[in-house]
Amino acid sequence: MARKTRKFSEDVPFSLTSMMDMMTIILVFMIKNLDAEGQLLTQAENLILPVSTSKVQPKEVALTVVVDNNYVVVDNAKIVPTEDVLKQEDLLVTKVDSVLKERRATEQEHALKMGLPANEAGNIIVQIDKNIPYDAMYKVMATCGFSGYTHIAFAVMQKNGGEE
Numbered sequence: 599m600a601r602k603t604r605k606f607s608e609d610v611p612f613s614l615t616s617m618m619d620m621m622t623i624i625l626v627f628m629i630k631n632l633d634a635e636g637q638l639l640t641q642a643e644n645l646i647l648p649v650s651t652s653k654v655q656p657k658e659v660a661l662t663v664v665v666d667n668n669y670v671v672v673d674n675a676k677i678v679p680t681e682d683v684l685k686q687e688d689l690l691v692t693k694v695d696s697v698l699k700e701r702r703a704t705e706q707e708h709a710l711k712m713g714l715p716a717n718e719a720g721n722i723i724v725q726i727d728k729n730i731p732y733d734a735m736y737k738v739m740a741t742c743g744f745s746g747y748t749h750i751a752f753a754v755m756q757k758n759g760g761e762e
Contacts, residue, residue: 661701661747663694665726665738672697680734689740698722698745720746725753 664671670678670691678693702720709715722742726735742750 661698661705661722662753663698663722663724663738663742665724665730665734667727667730670694670738672701680730683734683737684731686737689737690744691737691741694738694741695745698742698747702746721749721751722747723751723753 662673665680665683667680669676669680670683672694675697677697678691683691705720724738724742726738739750
């Protein structure tokens with residue numbers, strides 16, 4: 599039995615192999631950009647973040663503190679009403695401080711188990727509604743500092759045309 603061979607027409611406008619190579623390169627490029635520019639944290643509900651032109655993004659998210667119109671929230675747990683924070687005189691918010699100190703102790707233990715210096719751990723990201731008074735923001739930031747968190751970052755919405 600003789601094998602049948604296919605006869606291809608001579609007027610094919612492009613090579614299918616070259617087209618597949620081009621699509622593979624585009625796919626790899628799109629996946630790499632999606633992986634590099636993905637969001638590291640999700641914005642809390644009912645929260646309007648301030649707009650920034652900075653393009654610097656955090657490397658990892660350890661702990662998130664959210665301050666909205668109703669509550670101060672630490673890792674999705676409502677800790678204290680925002681009104682109570684605004685009414686108090688001193689900078690230290692005691693309920694938030696106790697929760698943050700517990701989390702900080704846990705992070706230090708974990709860092710020591712991993713063989714890392716315990717003092718270097720302590721990254722925290724603060725999401726604050728842009729309509730919250732400065733007094734509440736200042737008290738929450740001071741409480742984060744008193745609790746041992748030295749690397750404090752703000753979550754903002756990125757505006758086009760940012761700077762490095």
